Amino acid sequence: MKAILVTGASSGIGYGVVKEFAACGYQVFGSVRKEDDARRLTNEIGSSFTPLLFDVTDSKALQNAARQVTSLVKHSGLAGIVNNAGIATSGPLAYQPIDEIRWQFEVNVIAPIAVIQAFLPLLKARQSPTSRPGRIINISSVGGKIAAPFIGAYAGSKHALEGISHSLRRELQLHNTDVIVVAPGAVNTPIWDKESAQDLSQYAATEYAKPLQAFQRYITGLGKAGYSPEHVGRFVRKVFELQKPKARYAVVSNPIPNWVLPLALPDRWLDKIIGRNFELLPKQ
Numbered sequence: 001m002k003a004i005l006v007t008g009a010s011s012g013i014g015y016g017v018v019k020e021f022a023a024c025g026y027q028v029f030g031s032v033r034k035e036d037d038a039r040r041l042t043n044e045i046g047s048s049f050t051p052l053l054f055d056v057t058d059s060k061a062l063q064n065a066a067r068q069v070t071s072l073v074k075h076s077g078l079a080g081i082v083n084n085a086g087i088a089t090s091g092p093l094a095y096q097p098i099d100e101i102r103w104q105f106e107v108n109v110i111a112p113i114a115v116i117q118a119f120l121p122l123l124k125a126r127q128s129p130t131s132r133p134g135r136i137i138n139i140s141s142v143g144g145k146i147a148a149p150f151i152g153a154y155a156g157s158k159h160a161l162e163g164i165s166h167s168l169r170r171e172l173q174l175h176n177t178d179v180i181v182v183a184p185g186a187v188n189t190p191i192w193d194k195e196s197a198q199d200l201s202q203y204a205a206t207e208y209a210k211p212l213q214a215f216q217r218y219i220t221g222l223g224k225a226g227y228s229p230e231h232v233g234r235f236v237r238k239v240f241e242l243q244k245p246k247a248r249y250a251v252v253s254n255p256i257p258n259w260v261l262p263l264a265l266p267d268r269w270l271d272k273i274i275g276r277n278f279e280l281l282p283k284q
Contacts, residue, residue: 016229186226
């Protein structure tokens with residue numbers, strides 16, 4: 001049985017990925033931060049799921065988890081890593097606390113590198129004539145290419161993750177280990193319901209009060225209309241199993257208005273469209 005590691009397994013995209021791989025015959029190791037989540041997922045998924053209790057920003061716990069997985073898979077190694085754990089913060093960059101921005105990058109950029117460093121030996125362990133080398137899938141976002149207002153720290157972290165992924169893929173050619181970016185658009189997950197993403201009251205007295213209200217309405221509606229985590233989980237598994245995958249995939253509903261056109265338009269045109277939609281342009 002092939003084994004795979006998924007970070008951020010308790011909810012959202014990670015939960016969808018874990019369920020999909022477990023249902024398709026993989027032994028799934030999933031990182032969770034709470035014992036209640038570990039028990040819940042174990043009861044729901046069964047013996048195909050092994051919880052790993054660690055926070056991706058906790059170096060000591062991460063190393064302990066790597067040793068735990070090594071002792072269980074032994075020389076079989078890991079078939080892959082899905083770096084999914086992440087957070088979303090929001091707010092105008094002119095006012096967003098620097099510590100909050102720093103934490104955004106710690107979780108979404110530094111932690112995935114730490115996870116890869118800790119578990120990469122288990123991907124290399126699969127190097128043999130009879131097994132395909134391990135693969136790494138880094139979960140990015142539409143924000144990794146299109147930076148909307150008020151999620152600058154989040155978009156910046158995803159841009160960084162994508163750049164890192166491309167460098168790493170080229171470096172790991174030495175070990176015949178692939179790195180693939182999967183970038184979902186709107187997904188109906190709890191990430192935007194969390195306090196770090198939705199509590200914008202600290203900016204109520206700034207000039208961004210009205211634009212932020214428009215942003216909240218937009219992002220909430222977008223999330224509710226997005227793909228389910230299960231849909232994204234199926235997509236990730238199919239990409240993972242492709243013989244010759246592309247380096248990057250976007251998973252976007254209504255791709256023409258939400259993906260193709262924004263990328264095709266000149267930046268200044270897109271600025272004006274966004275400015276009008278979020279009341280960011282001065283009134284004429």
